[in-house]
Amino acid sequence: MSRTTTWLTAPLCLYFVGFVGIPLLLIFFISLHDTPAMTGIGIKGYIRFFSDAYNRGVLLDTLLLGVETTVIDILLGFPVAYLYVAAPRWRRFLMFMVLLPLLTSTVVRTFAWVVILGNHGLINTLLAQAGLIGTPLRLLYTPGAVAVAMAQIELPLMILPLITAIGGIDAHIIEASHVLGAGRWRTLRRIVLPLCVPGLLTGTLLVFTGAVSALVTQTLVGGGQLAFMPFYIYQQAIQAQDYPFAACVAIVLLMTILLIVSILNALGRRSAGYVHG
């Protein structure tokens, strides 16, 4: 296993150039055409996208969904990861609880939310039996429902990096903080959270990129009324047969994701100095 093994990367490299690199370049090339018939080279598609308030709304709603999902997942994921590190005897159980949903089909988990939030679902039944409501509440097909369902789908991807981050903190530092008179909350704010920043950033990256491109959950829980970028791409390509515009929407989504990923990576490099420096 010496220097001569480098050639082993060639097959996958060729595959990725052919079936990831070239396809993405093709989308970019197609997005630079002005009409569905692929005539006229220009950036009319992008102008069309950004000059229309509806399109800008779809982009903003998608990004907002990503942010909401990330915030919910930090709030719920941090305590679970903290518990995992603090309670060694529960680790096997907790890891099972985190990994099972991660490996369970997204369609299945989304379907569960349709059942929970539907008119005859768990929440409406409970509320009706408690006598709190007469007619079922409309929970499904609302932006809040999409954010909650999405948060559940992505939660394991926040918990796993946080477990690594919290588990890596030297217990002596926490002890020192307590001995020096800082309370639990102050230690959390001044010691634990700053040391978790790399884990938080990794989790944010995974959750955000997952949430903004999760077609199935967005369409099944959001219904036809709420539009997000992934379904918009599909709709323009397959239903409207407007490949150049579909390609524009795809490139806008891709560029937005790449921008956010590079910001998070830059922050990550800075925060690594925090932990090791």
Place this chain on the structure above:
Amino acid sequence: MDKTRRRLDRWSYWTVILLLAALGLLMLALPSLIVVATSLTSGYSLRFPPPGLSLRWYRSLLFDSPDITAAFVTSLKLAAAATAIATVLGVAAAIGLGRRGAPWARLLEALFLSPLTIPSLALGLGILVLFNLFSAGLSFASLLTGHVALCAPYIVFTTSASYAQLDPTWLDASRSLGASPFFTFRRVVLPNILPGILSGAFIAFMNSFDNVALSLFLSDGRSEVLPIRLWHIIEDSLDVRAAAASGVLIAITVLSMLLMERVAGTSRFLR
């Protein structure tokens, strides 16, 4: 700090942490439990709680749902084929990358992991355009093309992780004792990185089996995959068979997860 304040601090801290953690764990577990409970209904609609318990929808799924069974078989074949190809390419690439931290190796690794961040809908659209360019019709082959790219990152990632833990002196020892590179690979490298390969293959398989976005663009009329079939059922009719199919998928996931944890310690590679 005096004693009461200290106690209040500790008490409030653990109350908040435990409450939020309980809510988080409930969020994680609840959906699967609800689906399984709903699938055991004796009624005709997706009500929760179900009016009575019965296995009728599982019988209906097994005996008179040729559409779902066919889609299940297509998905199995696709995930198995994609995982197999991606494993061969991915393991070779991971060993080729080795432990090297050179810029080119890091760049290649970023390329190999890129499908994790690229929305697979965009990738699907791109591959569709590529196939159209060569006037190649959609078929099982076009589906497979996309799914291999989807599977490869997981295998590269887990195999690299276990290869990095392999003690390099073992390789030197094997070589200096006269073993050929292939013999060294088969008897020294492979047994040590096998848990990584198996774990990556498992995660890749589950992801391929679950993928909708790529398949939406790349499948022809004849090869509909299971998640798309279920998606359509849930969108159009909310048939209880979808719940039964979900119950089966959850059971398969639990069993295969426990098996893989035993055989390869999969959870190590996810942290």
